[in-house]
Amino acid sequence: MSFLRSLSPLRAWRDLRRFLALRKPHEIGFMVISFAVTGTILFALYKDAAIPPTYKRDVLYVESWPLSRTDREIIDQQKADLIAEKKRAAELRARQLKRQAEFKRLDDRLERLGI
Template sequence: MDLRRYLASRPPYEIGGLFGAIAVTMVVVTVLVQDSSSIKVPYERKIIYVEQWSANRTDAEIIAQQKIDKVKRDRELAELDRLKKKKQAEFKRLDDKLRAYGF
């Protein structure tokens, strides 16, 4: 009853503006909800296996294993560095294109 009386006392352009604002808000919320539900973030499990070493290893065995691990670590770091440089080059190309337009 109060809402009907309030709406009857308002000029027609205010009621139109009210429903227009409600409609625009609903459209924006609907688009955002649909957009967020379409994002499928792949979940990738990273399993870390813990190696067990015998307590009576010699220093030579430890040093040999460290050398093997260092080669693996260096290879992984080189790959990561390559990927970083590739990504930086992509951003550099994008930046150059945007600077050409004055951004």
């Protein structure tokens, strides 16, 4: 426990002030610049990580069907499911094409800048 007794915020503050008093002005300037650059990078990483996901979580419900279903009922259900699946696939493809167009515009802008 003697180690924890030696820790004091007041002593740490005095030590920091003493350390900074011995530094030359250009060293303090470079320290401030390095803190600013590091803080900017950390802030950018934090903001980038805060982007919400664009996917939609679908709940999958398992349906229970009676054993007495006829083949006609099964085929009708499969046709209805196929239509819904094609609609979902078309929506997904439209989103993919939209995203691809966004990246294409970005690539074109970068090409004009020579990057």
